[in-house]
Amino acid sequence: ALAAPALAQENPEINWRCTSSFPKSLDTLYGAAEVFSKRVAEMTDNKFQIQIFAAGEIVPGLQAVDAVSNATVEMCQTCSYYFVGKDPTFAIATAIPFGLNARQQNAWMYQGGGIDLFNEFYAKYNFVAMPAGNTGVQMGGWWRKEIKSVADMQGVKMRVAGIAGEILAKLGIVPQQIAGGDIYPSLEKGTIDAAEWVGPYDDEKLGFAKVAPYYYYPGWWEGGPMIHLFINTDKFNALPDNYKAAVRAAAAQADIYMLARYDMQNGPALKKLAAEGAQLRPFPQDVMQAAFKAAEDVYAEISAKNENFKKIYESMKAYRSDAYFWFQFSEGFYDRFMFAQQQAKAL
């Protein structure tokens, strides 16, 4: 065999497939994968092409991890918490109720050891992960009836999954699993009483205000949900070093892109929703407190039997305490003053 000339190795031609767990209609989520792919191509003289496939085109959204583990595809764009059925530890990489906000999640992941802790955990699934987006605090969903206290939550059938569902069940909610496209008719018919989706920009497109007008905030189960790219370990390791670096850098650009785009879109979308009849309501304080207590109980239960969860949860928790100590003097005080100006129509 002939040795390839060294220069030809600089930017070899490589084609990958990335399956997204999102449909194209969630354009800010799905769009971040396209941004990622485009940036990688630009950095490699278009030699490294990563084609993005929407959920269902190759595998369903919730099979993205298996497809990467067994190298059906080289990589996926997904929410780690979709895979809590394999291990609840998956949840912390995206968001757990009363976890970090988006900025803190970035800080902990990039500078607090979060990325390394997760890659140690993900190794047995044969993939490496990198942060690649965030939605910011989501909304608390659409409710057909007003919730004035925990008492009003008894027996309420709500479309909500994962650890959030487990915690809400402790408050009396009956969690339901329903695909995105079935939420509207289920709320309309009253098959369910409430449903959580994302935030104003994505929610507005589905018209929930017409069938479940009470729009609650905040989505305390998703304070800073982070989206990830999972890449098959062997495929990643086989990349030249400059392509590995390009992948990491493009993931960082997708990370910034998604949050920035949601932060531009949600304000106008919420105003539009309010004009269309959405009734904005904060969760009552007793609901927030009961949910916080239930969350602590759930984390203690999981930690008692799952070392991986315990280790990563404790790391997140230690930073959360420091972060909220600092943020109350900085972001908290600054933003509170600005909120007051906004309410006084001075902004």
Place this chain on the structure above:
Amino acid sequence: ALAAPALAQENPEINWRCTSSFPKSLDTLYGAAEVFSKRVAEMTDNKFQIQIFAAGEIVPGLQAVDAVSNATVEMCQTCSYYFVGKDPTFAIATAIPFGLNARQQNAWMYQGGGIDLFNEFYAKYNFVAMPAGNTGVQMGGWWRKEIKSVADMQGVKMRVAGIAGEILAKLGIVPQQIAGGDIYPSLEKGTIDAAEWVGPYDDEKLGFAKVAPYYYYPGWWEGGPMIHLFINTDKFNALPDNYKAAVRAAAAQADIYMLARYDMQNGPALKKLAAEGAQLRPFPQDVMQAAFKAAEDVYAEISAKNENFKKIYESMKAYRSDAYFWFQFSEGFYDRFMFAQQQAKAL
């Protein structure tokens, strides 16, 4: 002349110099330039080397823009607002009092047209800019005496510059220009009564608590100060497209790095400062309100005579109103609940 083989052009060897406006002692600020340089090298097989120089090694920190404009160096890492003497418009790219917080500044820059507006403005100085870091909300500085109302600010000599100094002057403060290294002795001798620097992590190293114990928050003149890379336009345009893409991506990585690192460091540093005797104080509400009013007056005065400022300020302001509308329901409500848990020692 011989045509170079096409493959050899893929990753040509290029060496640049980047002058930072920061000393190495501000390791999180300066360190972000090193992260940028390292990432560019990784993405280009070490062919594109950018050497970082601390302030003063090539030119003083406040001459960074001129050095880039006239191509003494290819690029710099700096705060745009250092150059308000050339045009107050420079300030908005970093932070103006009561401007956007860090997340909003990113959103407006990357997705709200901010980057393009500034590059249109910067074109006449012969450089292109990209975001490359943020400190988050800074602190309101160290004060020798407590400030209980605007009345206590009369005649107070404070180390503060730029538009913040102009606004504080309207409240009775006498702004002073003093280099970083001279702040401590000036406070100790009483030559000045107050000084602003950065935030807990950077401030702690200089020991201000011993000579001016009242540590005020928030730094309302710096709600989300963004650091930039400025690159000489001709030098940037001469780069191959894949290197341009690598530069943009590495700047995004520096952007994430700096904020994440400050968000990790400031909590522990503030606890240490409090243990060392720093007296944490919020600015009184009448000071905040008077400063907000004075800021609006200053922006109206500048806008009346500066079209560039007016155009960019109005763009920022329109987004600020939308952003603070949305953030009050999302981040604001979520964080407030978490602050309460932190204060109740439940985190």
